[in-house]
Amino acid sequence: MSGILAIFRRELAGYFVTPVAYVFLVIFVALIGALTFYVGGFYEQRQADLGSFFGLHPWLYAFFIPALAMRLWAEERDTGTIELLLTLPISTTQAVIGKFLAAWAFTVVALALTAPMWWTVNYLGNPDNGVIAAAYIGSALMAGGFLAIGSFVSALTRSQVIAFIVGFLICFVLLMAGYPLVLDVFTGWAPRVVVEGVEAMSFLTRFESISRGVIDLRDLIYFSGMMAFFLFANVSIIEMKKAE
Amino acid sequence: MLVTEALTKRFATLTAVQDLTLRVEPGEVLGFLGPNGAGKSTTMKMITGFLAPTSGTANVCGHDVIREPAAARRKLGYLPEGAPAWGEMVPAAFLRFMADIRGVKGAERARRIDAVVDQLQLASVLQQPIATLSKGFKRRVGLAQALLHDPPVLIMDEPTDGLDPNQKHHVRSLIREIAAEKTIVISTHILEEVESVCTRAVIISGGHLLADDTPAGLLTRSRYRDAVQVTLREPDTSAREALAALPGVRDVEIAADGQTLTVLGEDGLATATRVRELCSERGWRVEALRAEGGRLDDVFRDITRSEAA
Numbered sequence: 001m002s003g004i005l006a007i008f009r010r011e012l013a014g015y016f017v018t019p020v021a022y023v024f025l026v027i028f029v030a031l032i033g034a035l036t037f038y039v040g041g042f043y044e045q046r047q048a049d050l051g052s053f054f055g056l057h058p059w060l061y062a063f064f065i066p067a068l069a070m071r072l073w074a075e076e077r078d079t080g081t082i083e084l085l086l087t088l089p090i091s092t093t094q095a096v097i098g099k100f101l102a103a104w105a106f107t108v109v110a111l112a113l114t115a116p117m118w119w120t121v122n123y124l125g126n127p128d129n130g131v132i133a134a135a136y137i138g139s140a141l142m143a144g145g146f147l148a149i150g151s152f153v154s155a156l157t158r159s160q161v162i163a164f165i166v167g168f169l170i171c172f173v174l175l176m177a178g179y180p181l182v183l184d185v186f187t188g189w190a191p192r193v194v195v196e197g198v199e200a201m202s203f204l205t206r207f208e209s210i211s212r213g214v215i216d217l218r219d220l221i222y223f224s225g226m227m228a229f230f231l232f233a234n235v236s237i238i239e240m241k242k243a244e
Numbered sequence: 245m246l247v248t249e250a251l252t253k254r255f256a257t258l259t260a261v262q263d264l265t266l267r268v269e270p271g272e273v274l275g276f277l278g279p280n281g282a283g284k285s286t287t288m289k290m291i292t293g294f295l296a297p298t299s300g301t302a303n304v305c306g307h308d309v310i311r312e313p314a315a316a317r318r319k320l321g322y323l324p325e326g327a328p329a330w331g332e333m334v335p336a337a338f339l340r341f342m343a344d345i346r347g348v349k350g351a352e353r354a355r356r357i358d359a360v361v362d363q364l365q366l367a368s369v370l371q372q373p374i375a376t377l378s379k380g381f382k383r384r385v386g387l388a389q390a391l392l393h394d395p396p397v398l399i400m401d402e403p404t405d406g407l408d409p410n411q412k413h414h415v416r417s418l419i420r421e422i423a424a425e426k427t428i429v430i431s432t433h434i435l436e437e438v439e440s441v442c443t444r445a446v447i448i449s450g451g452h453l454l455a456d457d458t459p460a461g462l463l464t465r466s467r468y469r470d471a472v473q474v475t476l477r478e479p480d481t482s483a484r485e486a487l488a489a490l491p492g493v494r495d496v497e498i499a500a501d502g503q504t505l506t507v508l509g510e511d512g513l514a515t516a517t518r519v520r521e522l523c524s525e526r527g528w529r530v531e532a533l534r535a536e537g538g539r540l541d542d543v544f545r546d547i548t549r550s551e552a553a
Contacts, residue, residue: 006345010333017373018332080328084389087292087324088345089317243255243295 003090007098008105015106028064029113032056036117049127053117054135054211058175058204061146066167068107069150070160072099073238077158086242096235100151100227107143111136131213138210141223142203146171148230155237158244171203178202245269246291246397246427251300253286253451260286262451263300268444270396273423275442275459276431279548283451284431285325288399291429292322304397318346321395323403327386331375335366335385338374339392346393360388363418379406387415397427404437416441435540449548459540466538467546470512472519473536475504477529486526490518506536 015021032053036042040052076082085095121127153167154160176182178199186195199205206219251264261283268274276284289295291302293309293316302309307316329338339360343353361367364384369377374385383406390398403419404412419428419441432438438445439459447455447462455462463469476483479502487507488496492515497506509515512535523530 002347003345006341009344010330010337010341013337014330014332079331080324080326081330083289083294083324084322084328087294087317087320087322088342089314089347090345091313 003088003094004098004101007090007095008102011099011102012105015102021106024064024068025110025113028060028110032060032114033117035060047125050117050121050132050135051211053114054139054207057139057211058142058207061143062168062171062175064110065107065143065146066150066153066164066171068103069147069167070154070163072103072151073155073234074158074160074163077155077244078160082238082242086238092238093235096151096231096238100147100231100234103147103151104140104144107147108140111140111143128213134213134215135211137215138207138219141210141220142207145203145223145226145230148227148234149174152230152234152237155234155241174201175203178205245305246429247303248287248291249301249303251287251290251302252298253283253290253295254298259451261290261297261448264448264451264453266446266453266456268427268429270425270427271423272444273419273428273430273442275438275445276429276448277433277435277438277445277544278431278448282449282548284448285401286451287448288322288324288401288429288431292320292324292399293317294324318393319396321390321393321398323386323390323400325401327383327406329374329382329385329389332373334371334373335361335377335388336370338385339388342389342392348393356392356394360391363391364388365414380408380411383407384411384415387418391422396425398422398429400428400430402432403430404432404434412437435544439540447544447547454547455543462543463538463540465546466540466543467508468506468536468542469538470509470515471536472507472509472512472516473504473532473534474507474519474523474530475532476523477503477531479503480526480528483526483528486522487519490515490522492518503531512536 035056036053040056042052045052073082076085086092118132121132122129149170150163150167153170154163156166157163173182179202183195183199186198206222209216210219246266246268248264248266251261252259253261264283264287266274276287278284286295290297291304291309293313296310304316305319307319309316333341336357339357340353343349343357348356361370364387366381366384366388369381374382377385383403387400387403390400404415407415416437419430422428423441423443430437430442442459445455445457445459445462446453474487483505484496484498487493487505490507490509492510493507494510495508497508499505507515507519509518516533516535520530520533
């Protein structure tokens with residue numbers, strides 16, 4: 001546990017000693033704010049809720065999270081620090097979890113910085129704050145799922161660019177899994193079970209129910225399972241590819 | 245104490261290390277020598293638990309590196325090849341992190357950090373990002389990290405690479421200072437380093453152990469062990485033949501300048517006397533005459549080349 005904590009602290013501090021973190025936070029918050037008003041039509045809806053705001057999260061995450069996660073392992077591998085890290089008296093699992101939690105905490109910070117949206121909507125009307133709180137939780141869970149994927153992809157390569165592109169692609173496909181763009185690839189030839197399985201994998205349909213304020217146990221299990229699976233795969237890949 | 249037993253690492257098409265059995269006791273400084281790609285770094289990576297051996301075992305202070313990785317690693321200080329460190333961190337934060345993760349806490353942490361900062365003269369760069377440091381400082385930050393928790397076993401992959409001659413000298417003195425109660429393994433390309441810090445030298449090539457001896461023991465294998473080198477003021481075409489005819493002389497080598505001759509004899513002192521006598525007899529004016537104690541690079545080449553052939 002103290003191993004995870006030490007890694008977590010080092011990583012999280014690492015975000016803030018370079019300008020990257022600040023650039024990332026400013027662009028994320030500015031973009032999500034602007035898009036809520038201009039693309040989401042926050043005013044035009046004349047509703048005191050944050051539906052138009054949360055609806056953007058999956059799409060922004062698909063881009064921002066792989067950008068955040070791309071360096072997690074690719075950089076360690078590229079600079080050789082992976083050898084330093086993995087010869088410390090901690091297990092690979094502890095290192096993976098520590099790094100993941102730091103990146104997740106960073107996205108939670110980014111998410112917390114969007115709080116003015118919440119105040120705004122409370123100033124303008126009387127929104128259902130329970131729904132908004134649930135949607136924030138759902139959004140953080142979804143970010144965690146994307147991050148676990150990004151971390152896994154980052155462990156596959158020493159190139160951060162490749163990690164970003166592949167990560168983005170996987171996130172995008174998972175988002176669209178409930179939509180014809182992806183489903184049409186399977187319908188017609190694959191058995192019904194497969195098509196339904198793919199549809200059930202969609203981040204978007206899961207998140208939509210949470211963002212309406214319904215936290216279903218199945219959705220929680222889905223996102224935690226996603227994280228557990230990809231982090232486990234992450235550990236296995238690192239163990240397998242250490243020699244390279 | 246460090247023990248390896250038939251340690252072997254095979255990659256897809258290549259056997260990097262083959263049946264390496266070693267035992268290094270406290271107080272020993274083992275120099276690990278070998279050409280590039282000989283398996284030195286791979287061996288170190290297995291001892292430190294970074295790579296799992298294909299077969300065989302490595303054991304640090306009684307802890308198997310695969311079955312008890314945490315216990316074994318706590319006893320180890322490791323400087324990986326190229327002294328990697330997180331470039332965005334400053335040495336002060338880097339050393340604090342290394343202390344935390346190794347369980348060095350509180351007053352002990354501050355004391356140990358001060359000690360290694362002092363030992364490696366890092367005080368002036370403590371607040372500069374590691375990425376901006378010179379190669380010499382980076383290497384010393386890496387060494388500081390390895391020494392931080394005062395480990396009984398130290399594994400260092402090319403500890404003086406990238407250091408200037410003064411820094412090299414400093415690091416070698418440091419290694420000698422701490423060597424008394426520690427088990428130290430260093431890999432190096434620099435043969436003079438072996439003579440100056442190691443109590444024992446191991447030569448590996450192609451993953452095989454080829455020699456395991458003290459540096460002095462290795463030197464006795466040199467064909468130059470009892471050689472005498474004489475430099476004449478003027479070249480003399482008959483010199484080589486005349487020297488070769490002296491009793492006990494095996495061979496005479498002549499340098500490109502035609503004036504420096506190396507006489508390989510059976511007994512250094514006797515050969516030197518005979519060479520001097522011959523010179524005065526023939527009226528050659530001698531610029532320099534010195535006995536050679538053997539050349540480690542020559543032994544190294546002999547041992548590693550005969551293996552490759």
